[in-house]
Amino acid sequence: MPLYLALTCVSALLAVSVYAIVDRRNHDVSRNVYRLCIGLCGVLFLAAVMPRGAHVVSTALPLGLPWIGMHFRIDVLTAFFLAVVNLGGAAASAYAIGYGAHEKEPMRVLPFYPAFLAGMNLVVLADDAFTFLVAWEFMSLTSWALVLTHHHEEENRRAGFVYLLMASFGGFALLMAFGVLGGVAGAYDFASIRESTKEGWKTGLVLALALVGMGSKAGLAPLHIWLPLAHPAAPSHVSALMSGVMTKVAIYGFIRVVFDLLGPPAFWWSVEPMTFGAASALIGVLFATIQSDLKKLLAYSTIENIGIIFIALGLALAFKANGMALPAALAFTAALFHVFNHSLFKSLLFFGAGAVLNASGERSIERLGGLIHSMPKTAFLFLGGCVAIAALPPLNGFVSEWLVFQAILLSPSLPQWTVKLLVPAVGVALALSAALGAGCYIRAYGVAFLGRPRSEAARAAHDPDRWSLGTMAVLLTLCLMAGLLPSLLIDMISPVAKDFVGGRMPTQAELSWLSIAPVAESRSSYNGLLVFAFILFSAYSARWVIHKFGTARSRRAPAWDCGYIETSPMTQYTASSFAQPIRRTLGVIAFSVRDRLDMPAPGDTRPARLSVDIKDRIFDYLYAPLTRAVESCAAGLNILSLLTIQEYLALVFAALVFLLVLVAI
Amino acid sequence: MTLLFNILAQGVQMLLVLALAPLLIGFVRKLKARLLRRKGPPIIQPWLDLIRLLRKEVVLAENASWLYRWAPYLIFAMIWVAASLVPTFATGLTFSWSADLIAIIALLGSARFFLALAGMDIGTSFGGIGSSREAMFGSLAEPAMMMIVFTVSFVAGTTQLSEIAAYMVANMELRASVGMALVALLIVAIAENGRIPVDNPATHLELTMVHEAMVLEYSGRYLALIELAAALKLLLYLSLIACVFFPVGLASHDAGAEAMMIGLCAYVLKLAIGGGALALFETTTAKMRIFRVPDFLGAGLMLGLLATLLVFVTRSL
Numbered sequence: 016m017p018l019y020l021a022l023t024c025v026s027a028l029l030a031v032s033v034y035a036i037v038d039r040r041n042h043d044v045s046r047n048v049y050r051l052c053i054g055l056c057g058v059l060f061l062a063a064v065m066p067r068g069a070h071v072v073s074t075a076l077p078l079g080l081p082w083i084g085m086h087f088r089i090d091v092l093t094a095f096f097l098a099v100v101n102l103g104g105a106a107a108s109a110y111a112i113g114y115g116a117h118e119k120e121p122m123r124v125l126p127f128y129p130a131f132l133a134g135m136n137l138v139v140l141a142d143d144a145f146t147f148l149v150a151w152e153f154m155s156l157t158s159w160a161l162v163l164t165h166h167h168e169e170e171n172r173r174a175g176f177v178y179l180l181m182a183s184f185g186g187f188a189l190l191m192a193f194g195v196l197g198g199v200a201g202a203y204d205f206a207s208i209r210e211s212t213k214e215g216w217k218t219g220l221v222l223a224l225a226l227v228g229m230g231s232k233a234g235l236a237p238l239h240i241w242l243p244l245a246h247p248a249a250p251s252h253v254s255a256l257m258s259g260v261m262t263k264v265a266i267y268g269f270i271r272v273v274f275d276l277l278g279p280p281a282f283w284w285s286v287e288p289m290t291f292g293a294a295s296a297l298i299g300v301l302f303a304t305i306q307s308d309l310k311k312l313l314a315y316s317t318i319e320n321i322g323i324i325f326i327a328l329g330l331a332l333a334f335k336a337n338g339m340a341l342p343a344a345l346a347f348t349a350a351l352f353h354v355f356n357h358s359l360f361k362s363l364l365f366f367g368a369g370a371v372l373n374a375s376g377e378r379s380i381e382r383l384g385g386l387i388h389s390m391p392k393t394a395f396l397f398l399g400g401c402v403a404i405a406a407l408p409p410l411n412g413f414v415s416e417w418l419v420f421q422a423i424l425l426s427p428s429l430p431q432w433t434v435k436l437l438v439p440a441v442g443v444a445l446a447l448s449a450a451l452g453a454g455c456y457i458r459a460y461g462v463a464f465l466g467r468p469r470s471e472a473a474r475a476a477h478d479p480d481r482w483s484l485g486t487m488a489v490l491l492t493l494c495l496m497a498g499l500l501p502s503l504l505i506d507m508i509s510p511v512a513k514d515f516v517g518g519r520m521p522t523q524a525e526l527s528w529l530s531i532a533p534v535a536e537s538r539s540s541y542n543g544l545l546v547f548a549f550i551l552f553s554a555y556s557a558r559w560v561i562h563k564f565g566t567a568r569s570r571r572a573p574a575w576d577c578g579y580i581e582t583s584p585m586t587q588y589t590a591s592s593f594a595q596p597i598r599r600t601l602g603v604i605a606f607s608v609r610d611r612l613d614m615p616a617p618g619d620t621r622p623a624r625l626s627v628d629i630k631d632r633i634f635d636y637l638y639a640p641l642t643r644a645v646e647s648c649a650a651g652l653n654i655l656s657l658l659t660i661q662e663y664l665a666l667v668f669a670a671l672v673f674l675l676v677l678v679a680i
Numbered sequence: 681m682t683l684l685f686n687i688l689a690q691g692v693q694m695l696l697v698l699a700l701a702p703l704l705i706g707f708v709r710k711l712k713a714r715l716l717r718r719k720g721p722p723i724i725q726p727w728l729d730l731i732r733l734l735r736k737e738v739v740l741a742e743n744a745s746w747l748y749r750w751a752p753y754l755i756f757a758m759i760w761v762a763a764s765l766v767p768t769f770a771t772g773l774t775f776s777w778s779a780d781l782i783a784i785i786a787l788l789g790s791a792r793f794f795l796a797l798a799g800m801d802i803g804t805s806f807g808g809i810g811s812s813r814e815a816m817f818g819s820l821a822e823p824a825m826m827m828i829v830f831t832v833s834f835v836a837g838t839t840q841l842s843e844i845a846a847y848m849v850a851n852m853e854l855r856a857s858v859g860m861a862l863v864a865l866l867i868v869a870i871a872e873n874g875r876i877p878v879d880n881p882a883t884h885l886e887l888t889m890v891h892e893a894m895v896l897e898y899s900g901r902y903l904a905l906i907e908l909a910a911a912l913k914l915l916l917y918l919s920l921i922a923c924v925f926f927p928v929g930l931a932s933h934d935a936g937a938e939a940m941m942i943g944l945c946a947y948v949l950k951l952a953i954g955g956g957a958l959a960l961f962e963t964t965t966a967k968m969r970i971f972r973v974p975d976f977l978g979a980g981l982m983l984g985l986l987a988t989l990l991v992f993v994t995r996s997l
Contacts, residue, residue, distance in 0.1 A: 384803065387745040398747070407790040408783055420782055420826070424833055427995050439988045442830060443823060443981075450822035453789055454815035457796045461811060466803030467743055530778065539839040542778040546761065546787070549778075553757035561901050565734030574741035575897055576804040588800065588808020596816035600974040 017062040018072045018089050021097065021140060024059045028052070028133035035125035045115045048125050049108045052132060056105035059136060063089075063097035073142055079149070086142035086204050091511045092275070095351060096139045096267040103260035103358045104132045106486050110366050111252040113480035117373055123164045124250060131157040131256065135264050143204035144193035151189065151268070155182040155232075158261060161253045162245045174244035181241040185231030189268075192224035196276060208276050218277055218284075225272040226287055233265035234318045235325060236295040237633045242318060243302070247310030247378070251369025254310060258317040259362040263354050266324055273332070274347075274515045282431045285333035289437060292325030293444035298633070300448045301606065304455040304597050305629060307381050307590040309368045312459055313361065316404065319448055320357045324350050326441055327419045330426070331516055333434045340518025342425040345533045347512045348505055348520055349418035355504065356411045356497060360403040363490040367397035370483055371463065374476035380459060380590050385468035389476040394464045396487040401460045403494045405453040409547040411497035414531070416449055417541055421533045451597070458593045467584040499544045502531050591627065598627075606631055686774040686933060689940065693773060694764040697919070700948075701763070701911035702726035704918070704955055711959035726911065730904045738900035741802045751798035752898065752905040755791045759909045762787040763916040767923045769943035771842035772933035780839040781829050785822070788872070788916075791909065792818050799894030810893030813970065817878070817890070820977035821871050824864055827984025831861040832924055834991040841920075845927040857994070860987035862925050867980035869917040871973065873910070876962040878973050918954040919947075926950060 031051045038044045073088035089097070111128075118124055134154030141147040159182065163175040195217055197203045202211065213221075227238065234242040246257045273284065299318030306312040327350035334343035368378075370393045377383055387394040403410040423445070426438040468474040478484060497504055502523035509519040523531050530542035561567070574581075581587075602608040606629055613624040658666070706723040713720025740748075762784045765776060779787065792814060799811035833839045835858060836847035871878045874891040881891070895906050923930065929946025931939035968976065 385743070387747060387801075388743065391746075394745075394747075402790070402793065405789075405793060406786070407793055408779075408786050413783075413786055417782055417786075421839070424830065424839065427834055427992055435992055436989070439830065439985065439992060442988070443827065443985055446823035446826035447819070450789070450819040453793055453822075454819045457793060457800075457811065457815050461797055461800035461808075465745070465747065465797060465801045466808075528778075536777060537838060537840065537843055539780045539782075540777045541780060541783050545775065545778040546783065549761045549775075550754070550757045553760050554753040557756055557760075557905065558753055561734055561905075565901055565904075566737060569738035569740050569900070571742050571744075572739050574743075574802050574804055575739075576802075576806055577896065579804075581804060584803060586805055587803045588805055588812060593808060593812040593815070596812055596971075596974075597819065599971065600816065600820075 016072075017065050017067050018074055018087060018140075021059055021062040021089065021136070022074075022076075022087060024055045024062065025133045025136050025140070028055050028129040028136070031055070031129040032126045032133075035122075035129070039122055039125075045118070045121050045125060046112055048129065049112045049115055052108035052129055053105050053112075055129075056101040056108060056132065060098055060101040060105065063094045063101065067094070080145055083143070083145060083203065085146045086206075087140045087146070088142035088205070089140065091514050092267070092270060093139055095508065095511050096263065096354075097136065099263055099355055099358050100132075100135050100139060100260050103256060103263075103362055104135070106362050106366075106490055107252040107256045107260075110255070110369070110483050110486040111250075113482035114250070114252055114366075114369055114373065116480075118164075118250060120164065123166075124161060124253070127157045127160040128253065131161060131253075134158075135261060138264050139267055142206070144197055144208070145203055147268075148186070148190060148193065152186055154261065154264065155186065158249075158253075158257055161249045161257075163248075164250055164253070165248065170244075171248040174241070174248040178241045178245040181231050181238065185228045185238070187228075188224045188231070189228035192221050192228055192272065195221050195224070196272075205271075205276060209278075213278055218281070221277060222273060222284055222287065225269060226291065229265045229269040229272070230291065230325075233262045233269070233321045233325075234295070234299075235291050235321060236298045236318065237637055239295065239299070239318045240631075240634060240638060243306075243311050243314040246314040246317065247308065251310070251365050251372060254314075254369070255362040255365035258314060258365060259358040262317060262321055263358055266321070266328075266350075266354055269325075270328065270515065273328075274335075280332050280336040282333055282336040282429075282434060284336065285329040285434060286437060287329070288325045288332065289329030289441050292322045292329055293441045295319065295322030295325065296448040297322070297444050300451045300455060301597075301601060302631075304451055304458065305591075305594045305602070305606075305608075308378050309371065309380050309459065309463060310365070310378055312380075312455070313364050313368060316452065316455065317357075317361060319452060320353065320361070320404075322448070323416065323419065323445065324353050324357070326445060327353065327422065329441075330419070330422045330438070333426070333429055333431075333438075334422075335516045337429060337431075339425075339428070340516065341520070341534065342422060342428075343516040344509070344512040344518040344520050345418065345425065346422035347516045348508045349415055349422055351508045351511060352418060352501070352504060353415035356403070356415050356494070359490050359494050359497070360400045360412060363400040363487055363494070364397065364404065366483060366487050366490070367393055367400060370479040370487075371476070373479060375470075375472040377470065377472055380463040382470045383463040383468070383473045384466045384470075384584060384587065385473055386464040386476055389468070389474060390464075390478045392478045392484055393487070396484070396491050397464065398460060399491040399494065401456040403491075403498070405456045406449050407453065409495075409498050409543045409550070411494045411501070414498055414501040414541070414543060416445075418533060419445065421539055424539075425534070451601075454597065458590060462588075462590045462593060466587050469584050469587070499547055500529055501541075501543060502526065502529050505531060598629075602629075607635075682934075683774075689770060689933065690764070690773045690775055693768055693770075694760070696768060696944075697763045697912060697915055698760065698908075700951065701915040702730060702908065704915050704951055705911045707952065708955045708959045708962075711956060712963055715959060715963045726907075730908060733899075733904035733907070734901050736900040738902055741897050743802065744897070745801055748798055748801040749902070751794045751801075752902040752909075754794050755798075756905040756909040756912075758787050758791040758794075759912045759916065762791075763912045763919070765841070766916055766919045767842055767845055767930060768919050769947045770931040770933055770935070770940050771845045771923075773842075774933075776842045777840065781833065781841050781844070782826075782839055784841070785825050785829065788913065789818070789822060791913075795894055795906070798898075802897045804897065806893045806896050810890050810896070813890045814894060817871055817973065817977065820974055820981060821868050824868050824977060824981040824984045827981060827988050828861045828865050828868070831857055831984065831987040831991055834988065834995065841923060842933075845923045845930055846932070848924060848927045849930065857987040857990040858925070860983045860990070862921070864980045864983040864987065865917075865921060865925075867976065867983070869921065871977055871980070873914045873917060875958065877965050877968045878976065880967050915951070918951055921954065922947065922950040
């Protein structure tokens with residue numbers, strides 16, 4: 016029943032796409048499309064959480080390739096990700112009711128938006144390789160179309176090109192992965208793949224290909240270069256969907272292939288996700304720290320969070336391979352918890368960025384400032400998102416990072432030396448990225464929202480409409496709930512952990528005061544609710560005491576600033592000056608950064624100039640040689656396009672003979 | 681009855697840290713003055729300053745926002761809660777399980793987050809410079825702290841401070857890894873509290889200041905709260921060092937009033953020793969350049985990492 020309901024909703028989403036094209040002359044089309052999307056996402060969310068009757072529901076529809084059909088299935092993992100996808104989808108649609116009204120070319124968004132939602136749902140529901148890949152490519156293409164919404168800008172066209180290239184590369188890797196999994200016999204439905212036996216080299220190959228394919232969509236370093244270009248290029252609600260939700264679909268794919276289809280893991284499987292996860296976390300957060308484009312900053316921080324999720328998944332693999340069910344469940348739960356959290360606060364932050372962009376026309380925080388006065392409600396909600404994503408208690412980001420740390424603390428009992436020495440290094444990377452993440456959001460919020468306005472646009476900005484504000488408020492409430500009552504969420508995730516890593520965390524609801532204790536209360540416990548209550552109590556009692564026995568009087572006066580009188584808001588600390596200490600201490604390793612000061616000689620009247628060159632090493636050392644190699648290959652192959660007809664025939668014949676010989680052997 | 685006693689003990693701890701924190705600052709100041717052959721203000725002077733500030737009218741900058749007015753309360757509350765969760769005279773108090781060591785560190789991180797934001801709210805360049813440097817210190821000190829947490833909890837098998845202290849009391853032995861963690865923690869504590877050689881708590885109107893630059897615009901009760909929070913943070917770090925590395929005399933939560941009194945005396949003595957060491961260290965050291973601080977903190981991070989690796993290696997042999 017829930018499966019058919021879900022599939023009906025997906026087809027309805029596709030129908031909404033068609034409706035958007037048919038009814039394009041109507042003024043209310045944008046509003047109608049987004050309303051329908053909210054409704055359908057809501058029903059899909061219900062389909063995910065409603066009792067399913069059986070543990071697993073599956074069906075095969077006679078669509079697609081003849082004799083094979085399309086298989087769909089809902090199990091606990093699908094249900095979890097279905098819930099995440101549609102929660103994000105519903106939020107983005109609700110936000111877009113207000114935000115979408117400002118779109119200058121709605122026809123470049125409306126037909127693709129419901130289709131994009133449908134594609135993401137189909138990936139999660141798919142139960143055979145064919146359906147999975149078709150849905151995956153559909154999702155890529157619709158999101159590509161959305162990235163090109165504002166195609167008049169050169170930068171966006173380039174983003175679309177890079178995205179298309181990386182998406183096809185990732186899709187190709189996935190095609191190969193499923194090819195190897197399905198084998199020569201070609202049993203491509205997931206049930207047969209699950210039962211088939213896999214040789215050692217095959218698992219290694221599939222693991223690497225899955226990591227490349229899913230990782231390129233999720234934004235795992237070094238395959239992340241398209242993400243900070245493409246995510247910000249789309250309209251903000253689509254950016255939120257791409258960053259908050261589509262990357263999670265990629266995580267789903269990775270879990271499905273590696274934890275489910277590939278069978279019981281070996282310990283070395285954990286090395287790749289952990290290494291690349293740690294690299295992504297660090298690279299993501301360092302680049303986020305030096306960005307001054309608000310949406311790009313958020314996109315880079317997505318890379319960081321994806322890295323954290325992959326670290327947790329790698330840990331889960333290592334524990335699972337050694338039959339340590341409880342730690343594996345802990346790490347796996349931490350990963351899924353972070354998936355849920357990130358989808359909430361990243362959507363919230365992108366919505367906030369969209370509101371700022373709409374109100375001021377500015378994406379660069381260098382020209383903003385003082386928005387807390389002109390957009391007080393947005394400022395409050397955005398602050399909540401920043402606290403959540405910076406992993407600060409009592410909000411939810413902290414809980415999932417705390418769980419990852421607890422999983423790391425269980426790792427000395429792992430028997431393999433490779434993993435044992437890798438884990439502390441990964442732990443440093445995680446701690447460093449958490450701390451840098453906090454600094455990054457201090458900078459983003461402080462420069463954009465606090466201080467004095469740096470431009471007239473920032474001064475004249477205003478809060479967005481009720482729909483946008485309401486959506487952000489709901490997301491922030493959810494963040495707070497997940498932070499204060501994590502035990503409920505952990506208990507919801509634990510059936511997934513039981514099916515996919517073979518163990519479950521102790522039931523958290525049984526603990527007193529709604530606290531969480533992953534292993535045992537004597538080992539570690541955290542109670543967000545109580546900490547929050549303590550903070551509120553302390554703050555209010557301090558206020559009460561001071562107002563009662565001290566004074567509550569205050570007076571406004573010009574800023575003191577050590578007696579200096581600053582006239583221009585341009586004398587404030589800027590985003591790049593804020594990042595300078597970090598750029599200077601860590602930047603040299605991570606990205607080749609060079610500050611150049613051009614100081615004129617005394618008596619010379621030209622102005623002094625400071626220029627900062629920042630180069631992405633990954634781009635310089637990995638992609639640039641790759642591009643050159645492809646170009647030289649293309650130039651070499653160019654002669655093939657100038658052959659005579661006889662030569663072509665000979666070539667085709669030779670190729671045919673070669674392939675036949677290959678098959679015969 | 682037991683529950684009442686437990687809650688009472690927790691309440692006593694909350695008020696105790698609050699009362700002692702400014703006295704600790706006063707003690708360190710007095711000692712530093714004596715070491716320089718000055719007479720110095722009385723030990724109770726910080727409390728007198730605070731009371732004076734609380735009675736004064738607040739002068740708010742013209743464009744101060746609500747965040748600027750909330751932040752002192754939040755910062756104070758977060759640090760106070762964190763400080764009351766670190767065992768001082770007794771372990772295993774009623775609410776000690778509501779946050780483990782990682783959560784306590786993160787609470788301090790939250791306080792730092794809001795302090796740095798408050799520094800940027802008025803939009804002066806002093807505030808910005810302080811916030812920016814605080815963010816840099818934090819992003820190096822916090823990972824170092826996490827490495828120390830890793831080491832200690834690998835050794836004790838838990839992240840609950842009370843359990844760690846109990847383990848350390850039961851297994852008194854010299855460990856190289858714990859020693860390294862102690863040195864790393866001292867480095868982090870100096871940096872986090874803005875003491876010499878990282879920052880000078882007595883400085884004003886200098887381009888090298890960090891903490892003072894962030895709170896430059898605060899006055900009256902807001903300034904009092906922030907000063908009190910800073911004092912609590914110093915006390916917290918000293919309590920942490922005392923509880924993890926020198927847990928002598930710590931009473932258990934069910935040990936009765938007499939053991940708790942002994943614990944209290946031991947705690948005050950430990951604070952006095954810690955404060956004395958700090959004063960001695962500060963008078964004999966010069967402040968370092970701002971861009972040498974990352975090296976200093978990096979040393980802490982590396983020591984923490986080495987300690988962690990050492991535990992990993994020795995544990996499995």
